[in-house]
Amino acid sequence: MSDISMQYLGLKLSGPIVVSSTPLSESIDNIRRMEDAGASAIVLTSLFEEQLALESRALDEDLSRGTNSFAESLDYLPEQGDYRMTHESYLEHLRRAREAAGIPIIASLNGFTPGGWVRFAKEMENAGAQAIELNTFALATDSKQTSAEIESQLLELVGSVCKSVQVPVAVKLSQSFTSLPNLCMRLEEAGARGVALFNRFYQPDFDIETLEVRPSLHFSTPSELLPRLHWAAILFGHLNGDIAVTGGVHSAEDVLKAVMAGGSVAMMASALHIHGIDHIGRVLTDLRDWLEKREFASLAETRGCLSRRSVPDTSPYDRGNYIKTLSSYSLRQTMAAF
Numbered sequence: 001m002s003d004i005s006m007q008y009l010g011l012k013l014s015g016p017i018v019v020s021s022t023p024l025s026e027s028i029d030n031i032r033r034m035e036d037a038g039a040s041a042i043v044l045t046s047l048f049e050e051q052l053a054l055e056s057r058a059l060d061e062d063l064s065r066g067t068n069s070f071a072e073s074l075d076y077l078p079e080q081g082d083y084r085m086t087h088e089s090y091l092e093h094l095r096r097a098r099e100a101a102g103i104p105i106i107a108s109l110n111g112f113t114p115g116g117w118v119r120f121a122k123e124m125e126n127a128g129a130q131a132i133e134l135n136t137f138a139l140a141t142d143s144k145q146t147s148a149e150i151e152s153q154l155l156e157l158v159g160s161v162c163k164s165v166q167v168p169v170a171v172k173l174s175q176s177f178t179s180l181p182n183l184c185m186r187l188e189e190a191g192a193r194g195v196a197l198f199n200r201f202y203q204p205d206f207d208i209e210t211l212e213v214r215p216s217l218h219f220s221t222p223s224e225l226l227p228r229l230h231w232a233a234i235l236f237g238h239l240n241g242d243i244a245v246t247g248g249v250h251s252a253e254d255v256l257k258a259v260m261a262g263g264s265v266a267m268m269a270s271a272l273h274i275h276g277i278d279h280i281g282r283v284l285t286d287l288r289d290w291l292e293k294r295e296f297a298s299l300a301e302t303r304g305c306l307s308r309r310s311v312p313d314t315s316p317y318d319r320g321n322y323i324k325t326l327s328s329y330s331l332r333q334t335m336a337a338f
């Protein structure tokens with residue numbers, strides 16, 4: 001039988017499928033079912049910087065003075081009651097998850113501004129988190145803020161979280177950075193042991209009848225995997241740390257692609273919301289079948305085999321591919337189909 005175990009953030013995992021941060025893991029029963037189905041680790045839902053700031057007494061004082069610009073920005077964010085867990089109930093859930101599960105539990109901290117809130121990384125570690133995923137989603141909406149400033153703020157945040165804990169830290173990144181290889185190299189220098197590619201954007205939708213802008217959440221499709229594969233394949237071999245692919249992983253084929261691009265693990269959220277937690281077991285069965293049919297002794301030996309470093313012709317990953325793809329488009333052929 002092919003060995004599907006993988007290493008991620010220094011953790012020895014029984015397989016490549018990690019449950020991505022999702023509310024599904026807010027139930028201990030679900031956590032047990034995820035482990036039974038074959039998940040090799042679980043990333044819990046996030047504790048948000050804004051929520052922690054709201055909880056802090058210091059911020060309350062700032063709010064009453066009405067002078068703190070960060071506090072002002074919180075006016076537009078969810079109220080305390082909108083968050084599903086307080087930090088206390090999060091830590092309690094983390095402890096219970098550790099007791100219930102034999103697989104690693106990764107806590108998720110979500111924010112962007114360096115500050116006092118990063119101390120919760122230590123609390124997560126103390127509560128039993130075996131690793132921390134730091135989700136650094138941010139949007140540049142201020143024309144005065146440069147990309148260099150955003151990156152330097154991100155590096156400062158990652159550095160302060162990594163310094164505060166012993167457990168490994170992975171950084172969940174947005175796709176929109178100009179030079180991702182350079183940024184990832186500097187994240188490693190700041191202490192990160194891995195990167196999770198990528199955060200999904202949840203763009204708001206417009207209601208043109210009421211002229212309202214509304215939040216919208218839709219689950220991913222496998223087409224979202226392609227930019228993740230592209231970047232994992234570019235980064236593989238240039239980083240000492242691990243790559244997790246999150247976004248568009250729905251099937252065994254997607255898991256194999258994620259690993260062949262260079263991922264140590266493939267994370268799943270939408271697929272579990274759509275097909276249920278038992279989907280993990282079906283995907284693992286298909287994965288084992290595929291490996292055995294092709295006589296691979298292990299999944300790990302396929303890691304990075306289609307990365308930019310490994311393929312004889314790198315042009316599919318570079319600008320040449322872009323030109324070739326556009327040039328190969330034939331208007332006559334397309335018109336003939338109509």
Ligand SMILES: Cc1cc2nc3c(=O)[nH]c(=O)nc-3n(C[C@H](O)[C@H](O)[C@H](O)COP(=O)(O)O)c2cc1C
Binds near residue numbers: 020022046110249
């Ligand atoms: C309902 C839902 C809630 C999510 N909540 C979080 C969260 O709290 N923190 C986080 O880092 N990612 C969160 N995510 C993003 C997922 O962890 C994952 O990165 C993303 O959905 C892409 O993976 P997928 O294609 O398998 O869904 C959430 C996703 C969904 C569908």
